[in-house]
Amino acid sequence: MATHETLQQLSALKVSASFLNTSTIIALSVFFTLFCACIIIGHLIEENRWANESITALLLGLCAGGVVLLASKDRSSHLLVFNEDLFFLYLLPPIIFNAGFQVKKKQFFKNFTTMLLFGIWHTIGAILSATDSVCTFQVLSQDETPFLYSIVFGEGVVNDATSIVLFNAIQSFDFNNIDGTVALNLLGTFLYLYFTSTALGIVLGLLSAYIIKTLYFLRHSTDREGAPMMLMAYLSCILAELLNLSGILTIFFCGIIMSHYTWHSVTESSRITTKHAFATISFIAETFIFLYVFMDALDIDKWKASNARFLLIFFDSSLISCGCLNLELMSPDTLLQFSSSEDTSSQDSAVMITCTIIVVLFSTVLFGSITKPLIEAVLLRHTKTLDTDATDMQSLEDLRILFLENGENTDQGSNQQAAPRASGLRLLISYPTTTVHYFWRKFDVKFVRPVFGGRGFVPFVPSSPTDAVDEAS
Amino acid sequence: MATHETLQQLSALKVSASFLNTSTIIALSVFFTLFCACIIIGHLIEENRWANESITALLLGLCAGGVVLLASKDRSSHLLVFNEDLFFLYLLPPIIFNAGFQVKKKQFFKNFTTMLLFGIWHTIGAILSATDSVCTFQVLSQDETPFLYSIVFGEGVVNDATSIVLFNAIQSFDFNNIDGTVALNLLGTFLYLYFTSTALGIVLGLLSAYIIKTLYFLRHSTDREGAPMMLMAYLSCILAELLNLSGILTIFFCGIIMSHYTWHSVTESSRITTKHAFATISFIAETFIFLYVFMDALDIDKWKASNARFLLIFFDSSLISCGCLNLELMSPDTLLQFSSSEDTSSQDSAVMITCTIIVVLFSTVLFGSITKPLIEAVLLRHTKTLDTDATDMQSLEDLRILFLENGENTDQGSNQQAAPRASGLRLLISYPTTTVHYFWRKFDVKFVRPVFGGRGFVPFVPSSPTDAVDEAS
Numbered sequence: 001m002a003t004h005e006t007l008q009q010l011s012a013l014k015v016s017a018s019f020l021n022t023s024t025i026i027a028l029s030v031f032f033t034l035f036c037a038c039i040i041i042g043h044l045i046e047e048n049r050w051a052n053e054s055i056t057a058l059l060l061g062l063c064a065g066g067v068v069l070l071a072s073k074d075r076s077s078h079l080l081v082f083n084e085d086l087f088f089l090y091l092l093p094p095i096i097f098n099a100g101f102q103v104k105k106k107q108f109f110k111n112f113t114t115m116l117l118f119g120i121w122h123t124i125g126a127i128l129s130a131t132d133s134v135c136t137f138q139v140l141s142q143d144e145t146p147f148l149y150s151i152v153f154g155e156g157v158v159n160d161a162t163s164i165v166l167f168n169a170i171q172s173f174d175f176n177n178i179d180g181t182v183a184l185n186l187l188g189t190f191l192y193l194y195f196t197s198t199a200l201g202i203v204l205g206l207l208s209a210y211i212i213k214t215l216y217f218l219r220h221s222t223d224r225e226g227a228p229m230m231l232m233a234y235l236s237c238i239l240a241e242l243l244n245l246s247g248i249l250t251i252f253f254c255g256i257i258m259s260h261y262t263w264h265s266v267t268e269s270s271r272i273t274t275k276h277a278f279a280t281i282s283f284i285a286e287t288f289i290f291l292y293v294f295m296d297a298l299d300i301d302k303w304k305a306s307n308a309r310f311l312l313i314f315f316d317s318s319l320i321s322c323g324c325l326n327l328e329l330m331s332p333d334t335l336l337q338f339s340s341s342e343d344t345s346s347q348d349s350a351v352m353i354t355c356t357i358i359v360v361l362f363s364t365v366l367f368g369s370i371t372k373p374l375i376e377a378v379l380l381r382h383t384k385t386l387d388t389d390a391t392d393m394q395s396l397e398d399l400r401i402l403f404l405e406n407g408e409n410t411d412q413g414s415n416q417q418a419a420p421r422a423s424g425l426r427l428l429i430s431y432p433t434t435t436v437h438y439f440w441r442k443f444d445v446k447f448v449r450p451v452f453g454g455r456g457f458v459p460f461v462p463s464s465p466t467d468a469v470d471e472a473s
Numbered sequence: 474m475a476t477h478e479t480l481q482q483l484s485a486l487k488v489s490a491s492f493l494n495t496s497t498i499i500a501l502s503v504f505f506t507l508f509c510a511c512i513i514i515g516h517l518i519e520e521n522r523w524a525n526e527s528i529t530a531l532l533l534g535l536c537a538g539g540v541v542l543l544a545s546k547d548r549s550s551h552l553l554v555f556n557e558d559l560f561f562l563y564l565l566p567p568i569i570f571n572a573g574f575q576v577k578k579k580q581f582f583k584n585f586t587t588m589l590l591f592g593i594w595h596t597i598g599a600i601l602s603a604t605d606s607v608c609t610f611q612v613l614s615q616d617e618t619p620f621l622y623s624i625v626f627g628e629g630v631v632n633d634a635t636s637i638v639l640f641n642a643i644q645s646f647d648f649n650n651i652d653g654t655v656a657l658n659l660l661g662t663f664l665y666l667y668f669t670s671t672a673l674g675i676v677l678g679l680l681s682a683y684i685i686k687t688l689y690f691l692r693h694s695t696d697r698e699g700a701p702m703m704l705m706a707y708l709s710c711i712l713a714e715l716l717n718l719s720g721i722l723t724i725f726f727c728g729i730i731m732s733h734y735t736w737h738s739v740t741e742s743s744r745i746t747t748k749h750a751f752a753t754i755s756f757i758a759e760t761f762i763f764l765y766v767f768m769d770a771l772d773i774d775k776w777k778a779s780n781a782r783f784l785l786i787f788f789d790s791s792l793i794s795c796g797c798l799n800l801e802l803m804s805p806d807t808l809l810q811f812s813s814s815e816d817t818s819s820q821d822s823a824v825m826i827t828c829t830i831i832v833v834l835f836s837t838v839l840f841g842s843i844t845k846p847l848i849e850a851v852l853l854r855h856t857k858t859l860d861t862d863a864t865d866m867q868s869l870e871d872l873r874i875l876f877l878e879n880g881e882n883t884d885q886g887s888n889q890q891a892a893p894r895a896s897g898l899r900l901l902i903s904y905p906t907t908t909v910h911y912f913w914r915k916f917d918v919k920f921v922r923p924v925f926g927g928r929g930f931v932p933f934v935p936s937s938p939t940d941a942v943d944e945a946s
Binding site: 028231 | 494497498499501502505506508509512513516517558562684688695696697699700701703704705707708711712714715742743745746748749750752753756757760
């Protein structure tokens with residue numbers, strides 16, 4: 001009977017997994033079924049140039065939201081209760097990290113100044129679409145339109161820092177006495193935030209490179225190398241949030257540093273794995289965001305709270321959105337920011353949300369569909385211009401020849417570097433970007449890569465013994 | 474002034490990421506710092522045969538819990554508020570899926586009957602450690618001790634189904650009138666649950682194989698193939714929970730099917746990526762569980778609630794735990810099951826929790842440390858026995874020769890199969906496991922692989938064009 005008593009005692013405890021919250025399970029089932037459908041349909045229509053995964057997710061999300069709304073008899077279309085933590089802490093970091101990890105660095109930094117100016121200048125846009133970088137991947141291709149991609153995506157990343165500065169500024173400044181000092185103060189805060197966030201990302205990226213290069217050396221294991229990379233990248237983002245810096249900027253630069261140094265120190269299999277796994281995780285997070293946001297778009301409580309006023313604001317915003325030339329791509333992120341602020345005045349909040357939903361729907365479907373055909377049309381007309389651009393990309397090699405025009409080999413011996421450095425100053429004015437890149441490369445190869453690893457500075461690491469394909473069937 | 478008003482209106486909304494809950498950020502920072510430390514230290518002491526990642530996580534978790542306890546002045550050591558959803562819905566599925574994905578199938582199914590008997594029989598153990606499979610990876614190696622691994626891990630997977638059956642049984646049966654019918658009823662329910670869960674996993678695994686083979690064919694992209702695999706595996710687990718089946722069993726079999734069919738239809742890069750990414754995610758989830766559980770172990774509320782009674786139970790359980798020969802490895806999972814049941818009678822619950830914590834601590838440190846040296850010692854003594862075992866593994870080839878002893882080629886022509894089939898029945902009695910495997914392989918190659926893909930049944934798929942290594946620096 002001892003067994004019997006124990007069993008009865010145990011039955012008082014929730015022992016089994018089958019006793020999880022049923023509504024959570026139902027919501028997750030519906031959501032993941034849609035998620036799978038979305039990815040598979042998105043893949044099928046990939047070749048259709050008018051559609052993309054974001055539009056599929058949008059339509060599927062809206063349909064599902066509608067079905068849930070009807071099924072729940074107009075009460076509410078809320079299927080999953082999400083909060084801003086889910087978005088800012090778990091979905092956005094992998095997307096931005098992957099962007100930093102996969103970015104074509106030379107091309108990206110070439111347009112750095114333009115990007116920074118756009119990012120600082122477009123302040124109001126930054127509030128409405130603080131983290132609109134997610135949309136960039138859906139409509140712009142890094143390979144086809146590198147310049148546009150750098151500007152739009154880079155601006156989005158810089159926007160995050162700008163929006164933090166602005167938000168803090170709004171809370172602390174007295175706007176009745178705006179003068180030059182305030183503007184300078186804002187600029188100073190922005191620059192401080194920008195550089196500290198970047199520095200934190202670089203430090204953690206280099207730390208990961210150093211750890212992988214030294215500690216993991218000679219006992220590499222593909223299954224163990226991905227974990228510290230992922231976790232340290234995520235840690236950089238969390239630490240930035242802890243220090244009230246821009247997590248987006250930090251994890252973006254952490255990704256850049258990791259792809260430049262850490263990635264070269266791991267095994268061959270790890271390189272393939274990390275590259276594709278980060279891209280896959282980012283892709284899943286992107287689709288997740290689109291699907292979720294539009295499933296929530298039919299939330300009737302918000303629509304009821306916002307009365308006719310929204311129509312006015314809608315047309316206003318749509319005009320701004322269409323009319324402005326700042327290439328701002330509206331994204332669902334904005335929605336999440338607003339929809340999570342439920343403790344504020346509900347009427348204003350609801351108006352903002354419904355209005356943003358319409359702008360986002362409008363811009364995703366319209367701009368999302370026409371971007372690809374538009375770019376194709378423009379590319380066809382300006383093929384010659386692009387050819388020049390492509391030639392310009394190889395000008396580093398030309399510059400190296402310029403530096404070496406007197407026949408000296410700058411890579412050998414430090415005594416011989418005086419001559420090229422003197423001509424370097426002259427060249428810095430003529431070809432600023434290329435010259436900066438040239439000297440950065442020299443510095444990198446001479447001082448940074450020997451310590452932290454990088455292309456050409458780590459011995460070939462074969463895959464670990466456990467990498468062999470499973471022999472059993 | 475319009476801009477000014479808009480700005481002030483916006484400031485009422487939570488716009489910026491910096492306004493996330495500060496306590497969440499602090500908790501995440503501490504947790505992920507420890508997480509990184511744990512993985513790096515765990516890697517460094519990997520060669521030490523007395524330690525492993527679980528012991529590192531345990532000690533670091535306890536230290537961190539102690540520091541938090543002191544810092545919060547004995548109030549509580551709770552740093553992160555977790556619930557059973559986190560564990561059962563997000564941490565356990567990737568671990569079990571990876572186990573199914575990486576399992577050496579031939580070796581595993583060879584011991585299927587033994588495993589099943591252990592799993593059904595060890596019912597009381599199943600309640601205290603329903604999902605103890607996580608611990609198996611930490612102390613047993615699939616390569617070094619395949620038999621032990623299959624039995625212990627397989628038993629753990631089957632345990633999950635058993636625990637659901639038992640739990641439902643306890644609630645619905647009248648234990649004052651136990652007779653043979655009840656036992657038969659229980660067995661029937663178990664078998665139903667076991668087969669439906671397995672079938673669901675197989676169906677979703679085959680569905681993913683079919684989708685990848687047909688829809689993704691000729692337009693493979695490594696970044697897009699991992700996502701449907703991950704999501705459909707997760708969907709199988711969630712659907713099982715929805716239908717009150719065993720999610721563990723389902724996702725385990727889904728993993729097996731995916732590695733047998735789906736995995737062979739993707740690009741070469743995808744194969745490397747999925748194999749290692751699943752292992753990495755599983756590794757992260759395992760370390761996460763160990764670290765979390767032991768950070769929570771110093772929760773003084775629970776310790777206070779459980780008075781002297783727990784000492785009695787502790788010695789009782791320790792004796793059972795040490796004395797029994799069922800190879801049950803205590804795992805932190807058990808703790809989570811108990812610690813999440815806060816709405817039950819608090820005194821009993823607290824006793825169960827504190828007692829389980831001690832048993833888990835004890836068994837992780839003691840058994841975790843001595844398992845490796847013990848196995849090494851046993852292996853040295855029984856090398857000859859193992860050699861026989863290894864030879865036995867190649868008996869499929871021998872059997873094939875037996876089948877073909879009259880010189881017929883069974884693979885050609887259906888008319889000639891009567892003779893080997895007749896001798897097959899004779900062989901089934903003499904070599905049951907090998908014969909079943911032989912006929913399964915024939916069936917698989919003839920009917921299943923042509924439809925769903927698999928080794929040798931998909932054309933070589935080169936890596937996608939985007940797989941080329943980034944040329945920029």
